[in-house]
Amino acid sequence: MEKITYGILDKYALRTPLLSCNAEFFKTVSFDDLERLTDNPVFMEALYIASRDFYNTLISFRNTKNKLDPKAYFSILKYFSRMSTRCTPFGLFAGISVGTFTGEESKTVVGQINDFKNHVQLDMNILFSVIQIINQNKEVRKYLQYFPNTSISHYTYTDTLKYIEYKYISGIRNHLLTSIETSDILQAILEKTKDGTPFTSLVEMLVAEGFEEDDSNDFINELIDSQILISELEPYTTGDDILDFILGKIKDIPELHSLYTFLNEIKNTLSAVDTPGKTDNIEKYEQVGTALHSTEIKMVDDKNLFQSNLNTNLIQNTLSASLKKDLMAGVKILNKLGKKTSNPSLDQFKNTFYTRFQDQEVPILEVLDSDTGIPYGMSQNKTESPLLKGLHFKMDRNANGASPQDGIANSFLYKLSETYLSGSYSIHINDEDLKQLSDTWDDLPKTMSVSTEIYEKDQKPVIHISGCMGSSAANLLMRFSNSNKDVYDLCSEIIDKEDQYLNDQVVFAEITHLPESRVGNILLRPALRKYEIPYLAKSNIDPSCQISLDDLYVRLIEDRIVLKSKKLNKYVIPMLTNAHNYTNPFLLSIYRFLCDIQYQNTRMFLNFDWGALSRSFVFYPRIEYKNIIISKACWYLKPNLITRFKDKENLADELKKWRSEIKMPAEMVLVEADNKLYFNLENPVYQNLFIDILQKKRDLVLEEYLYSEYNSIVKNEKGEDYCNEFIFSLCQKQ
Incomplete structure (x- = not known):
């Protein structure tokens, strides 16, 4: 057994829904109750931000009292369940706060909703449309600085310069590989603009150099229009609020005075909707929407005008330091049970790289050139359409490279069969079981997030760790850092600790890339790392700390891919400190390559799953160790199940009988990827919603809802339970 070299930071993040998980309401909710929710200002504001179309449907119903479509009741119920039982922050549905471990007892008390703070800003699609308008205005260009496109590649053995430009088609950012002949004057311009030039x-x-002034103007404008040169107003993913950035840049440009005034008024209006449920909040949203529609700003998707982050207010937010022992026990178990995975894309790349280059140090732009380089993330016998160069297609594997044959320890197969024979609901494992499994700590990232729910039973804690994840413990938190100072400070602490693990020959560098405009809503984060690798997105840090792609070289050392910056003469570890799913095969290969490198020879996740046994049975029991729930009970339902519930008159009785057969409690959660939806199958409204979903979906995965058995450690002043998700930071000890 290896010595545990990790611990839990004192600060943590707590994610909670907007509303308490009112068990009695869910048990008795009726269609009349759902109609009354349309009079709830907090509910309606949350709905306005999430779905203005459905909000308008409910306003029409409220004003006319016309009958609602039956499906509308289901939608109301889904939204209300979302803001009562799901902790993932989204709009006003759920929010975040920061707490601290203390030596005393745990006290986590949620305050009044009118003390919560909602940080509302324009959707990134709109902000980037504003930037486009400014950049296309040739009268404004004389006030701006310009930089080379960050994707430019030029090899000494050719006169061709390659780069990627993007075009917005129906609001979607499409990337195109472009080739042009270079020249001495173009090379001189690119060299001059490296650090920005007016x-x-x-x-x-x-x-x-002897050119006419008009011709010179035209030539520079042509370079800008073709995106060989990029303005200082290029969209970015690391930095402060983008609207503030735009306002700062255009404040003193006379030609943009009216735009500055317009945007500043919007900023002030949105600043005034910071308290959820205020009577005039929706009126202010409408004012902004009306104003936007009266301008030349392209409203490609006017359903998504706003993006918001909710900061919850906790009167007390402390946990007993004794919980750290339980948390580390849970992490240790997941470390033993977690699968060892590889990354086929990296493995294939290493093999091909060695065949072609052996131990040479090669420019990354040459290695990953879409014409002559190594295809990344796809079989090399696949061909590419000229229009899709640089885009790679999905391989038959899951996101973390795990094989379908990966399984759990043989002992769990035996315990599963024991559960079926005895009719038990849970598998209890003990220290003797765990002794048979080894754990390793040297293949983990320096920091990871630990996603945990904490319950109470008989005033004693019960914890469920859903998993440890991320190349950094800051990944799940960073997008909230610009709108929450406490989260910012926690992320800063995490990143400072990560830097301490490096020697002076290695640096971390943040990957700054914008795949698509609306993704900017989750990508935007503070620039907390000293170095950045900009790729088709602007970097706002000092140019001396920006590592351009043409400065990066790839080499294979002892079966490990290493990147080196010639400028810094240091090895570079790329980091993507956010929760973006970069594995999408239609994202640019250089971006995916850089992101994959951060996980090289490390495990992306520590979590339990049933491996090859998954979906082989209907019921999978809960797995417990002492007061730690390792895995929730879950059920896999097949499409033909719907035939059992054709008799609507006896639906309640048939559902009850069916649940008894498969040991399913009344309260449970439907799981679809990252989305979860609460159900109470003793309630007629939920019963009908369940049948409606069962008719549409081929397969359903359900998991138990632990708040029906345990109390939450998080409550409000009235003593009502709140669903909770604590994000702890697992850090390597120095």
Whole structure:
């Protein structure tokens, strides 16, 4: 057994829904109750931000009292369940706060909703549309600085310069690989603009070379229009609030005075809707929406005008330090049970790289060139359409590279069969069981997030760790850092600790890339790392700390891919400190390659799953160790189940009989990827919703709802339970 070299930081994040998990309401909720929710200002505001179309449907119903479509009742119920039982922050449905471990007893008390703070801003699609308008205005360019496109590659053995430009088609950012012939003057311009150069200085440079001023203006404009040169107003993913950034840049540009005034008024209006449920909040949203529609700003998707993050207010937010022992016990178990995975894309790349280059150090842009380089993330016998160069297609594997044959320890198969024979609901494991399994700590990231729910039974804690994840413990938190100072401080602490693990020959560098405009809503985060690798997105840090792609070289050392910056003369570990799912095969291969490197020879996840046994049975029991729930009980339902419930008159009785057969409690949760939806199958409304979903879905996965058995450690002042998700930071000890 290896010595445990990790511990839990004193600060943690707590994610909670907007509303308490009112068990009595869910048990008795009726269609009349759902109609009354349309008079709840907090519910309606949350709905307005999430779905203005459905909000307008309910307003029409409230004003006319026309009968609602039956499906509308289901939607109301889904939204209300979301803001009562699911902790993942989204709009006003759930929010975040930061707490601290203390030596005393745990006290986590949620305050009044009118003390919560909602940080509302324009959707990134709109902000980037504003940036497009400014950048396309040739009268404004004389006030701006310009930089080379961060994807430019130029090899000494060719006169061709390659780069990626993007175009917005129906609001979607599409990337296109472009090739042009280079020239001495173009190379001189690219060299001059490395750290940013004003438009006027570039024109003066050409005039000094003997070109006419009008021709010089036209040439620089052509370079900008073709995206060889990029303005300082290019969208970014690391930095402060983008609207503030735009306002700061255009404040002193006379031609944009009216735009500045307009945007500043919007900023002030949105600043005034910071308290959920205020009577005039929706009126202010409407004012902003009306104003936006009266401008030239392209409203490609006017259903998504706003993006918001909710900061919850906890009167007390402390946990007993004694809980750390339980948490580390849970992490240790997951470490033993977690699968060892590989990344086929990286493995294939290493093999091909060695065949072609052996131990040479090769520019990354040459290695991953879409014409002559190594295809990344796809079989090499696949061909690419010229329009899709640089885009790779999905391989037959899951996101973390696990094989379908990966399984759990043989002992769990035996315990599962024991459960079926005895009719038990849970598998209890003990220290003797765990002794048979080894654990390793040297293949984990330096920090990871530990996602945990904490319950109480007989005033004693019960914890469920759903998993440890991420290349950094800051990944799940970073997008909230710009709107929550406490989260910002926690992320800063995590990143400072990560830097301490490095020697002076290695640096972490943040990957800054914008795949698509609306993704910017979750990608935008503070620039907390010293170094960045900008790729088709602007970097706001000092140019001396920006590592351009043409400065990065790839080498294979002892079966490990290493990147080196020639400028810094240091090895570089790329980091993507956010929760973006970069494994989408239609994202650019360089981006996916850099992101994969951060997980090289480390495990992305520590979690329990049933491996090859998954979906082989209907019922999978809960797995417990002392006061730690390792895995919730779950059920896999097949499409033909719907035939059992054709008799609507006896639906309640048939559901009850069916649940008894498969040991399913009345309260449970439907799981679809990251989405979860609460059900109470003793309630007629939920029963009908369940049947409606069962008719549409081929397969359903359900898991138990532990708040029906345990109390939550998080409550409000009235003593009502709140669903909770604690995000703890697992850090390697120095």
